[in-house]
Amino acid sequence: LGVAVPIRHAVSTVVDGPASAIQSAALADAVAGRDLLAVAPTGSGKTLVFAVAVVHRLSGSPSVPGRPRAIVVAPTRELAVQNAEVLAEVGAGAGLRVATFVGGQPIAKDRRTLVAPVDVAVGTPGRLVDLIRTGTVSTADVRVIVLDEADHLLGLSFGEQTAILLDGCREAVLLSTTATADTEVEDQLRARRRGLRIHRVDAPVDTASAPSSAAAEAPRRLIVVSTPDPESVAITLAARCRRALFxxxxxxxxxxxxxxxxxTGVTAAGVAGSASPTRRAGAFADLASGTVRVLVTTDLAGRGLDLDGVGHVIHVGPPHSIQDLVHRSGRTGRGDSAAGVVAAIVRPSEVARISAQAREVGMAVELVAPDGGVASTSLTALFGPEIAPPMRRRDPAPPSRSRRPSQSRVHRPKKKRRS
Structure with a gap:
């Protein structure tokens, strides 16, 4: 494709082996500078598609302070940081400087970062728009703009901010990626880029009928647990999880x-969108290192994050949409690794809705009702055996304070005689 040798060497340090299906399909257009939308399963290597294209198009010329030549937009801080890490590794072969700009940190820190030239600005929509409105960042030199998780960025939560960024980068090449994109998303992008090319890679499914939704892929089986009390069943299942997302x-x-x-003795962490960046990063690090076995979270962790070895994904209550179901479930079985157990613990009135959503994206549905007399052996077959928590050494009791007997003699130092 004409990519320089140093960039190819940098890519080989990130990933080894043949290109994935979406990389083979979309990389040529991305490197050639064509506007595109890449739709592929979670963990299929979409990040590397735009990373190689951005570095290839920016290599060989310098940037000016406050005027990045590429902007990469992600809906969450964690995904922005992850994208920046990949771009920094690939961009090392071309000497590019990558910086991250996300909410939750002082904007004065971002201004200090922009004193030196930044080639690629990676950030969340709100912070990037703030930097542009205050004149700290200029989009005059932007040659490439990337929308990672484009369907979410064009939705109600970030639609207005994303539109401001796209309007400021009308002359830039648009690279957009997602695992779920319907015709509405395609129409929005085509309205801004008439020559938009769409590359869609669908994973094979086990069901006889092809999925009618635009979702690209989801793990192939969903265990639907019907119970009047989803929280109590979730607590029970946590004992069977070694590394899980709830x-x-x-x-x-x-x-x-x-x-x-x-x-119950199961090590668990919890994080929501309102948590500080430090607490959020610590929670994900604890799950990745095995310090905790369960991470309870919202849709904050539902998109894009690469968390290796997740064996269970448990939806406590139905997801808000089909897209959320696909992206949440895709946290297990990233890339070529085997998918773990995906389950939804819902009330009986919610079973029909989530079952229909799962079948629409090609997932086989298995219904379980633990309150209806299902034996513990059946739960073990579905979710695995209970894992006993490690034995903790009992802390020694604090030493008791010894009381001085009332008749004891109090030592008083002798006074020195005057010479």
Missing amino acids: FVSRRDAVEPLRSAIAA
Whole structure:
């Protein structure tokens, strides 16, 4: 494709082996500077598509302070940081400087970062728009703009901010990626880029009928647990998980479920969108290192994040949409690794809705009702055996304070005689 040798060497340090299906399909157009939308399963290597294209198009010329030549937009801080890490590794072969600009940190820090030239600005929509409105960042030199998780960025939450960024980069090449894109997303992007090329890679499914949704892929089986009390069943299943993500629908439900799971002896962390960047990063690091077995979270962790070895994804309550179901479930089985267990614990009135959503994206549905007399052996076959928490050494009792007997003699130092 004409990519320089140093960039190719840098890519080989990031990933080894043949190109994935979406990389083979979209990389030529991305490197050639054509506007495109890449739709492919989670973990299929879409990040490397725009990373190689951005570095290839920016290499060989310098940037000016406050005027980046590429902008990469992501819906969450964690995904922005992850994208920046990949871009920095690939861009090392071309000597590019990558910087991250996300909410939750002082904007004065971003201004200090922009004193030196920044080639690629990676950030969340709100912070990037703030920097542009205050004149700290100029889009005059932007040659490439990337929308990672384009369907989410064009939705209600970020649509207005994303439109401002696209309007400021009308002459730039648009590279957009997602795992779920319907015709509405395609129409929005085509309205801004008439020559938009769409590359869609669908994973094979086990069902006889092809999925009618635009979702690209999801793990192939969803265990639907029907119960009047989803929280109590979630606490029970946590004992069978070694590394798991428990998704809840509301922020205020994170801490109650986390504390209830931790009370059973299972190490658990909880994080929502309102948490500080330090706490969020610490929670994901604890799950990745095995310090905690369960991470209770909202849709904050539902998109794009590469968390290796996730064996269970549990939806406590139905997801808000089909897209959320696909992206949440895609946290297990990233790339070529085998998918783990994906389950939804819902009330009986919600079973029909989530079952229909799962079948629409090609997932086989298996219904379980633990309150209807299902034996523990059946749960073990579905979710695995219970994992006993490690034995903790009992802390020694603090030494008791010894009381001086009332008749004991108090030592008083002798006074020195005057000479």
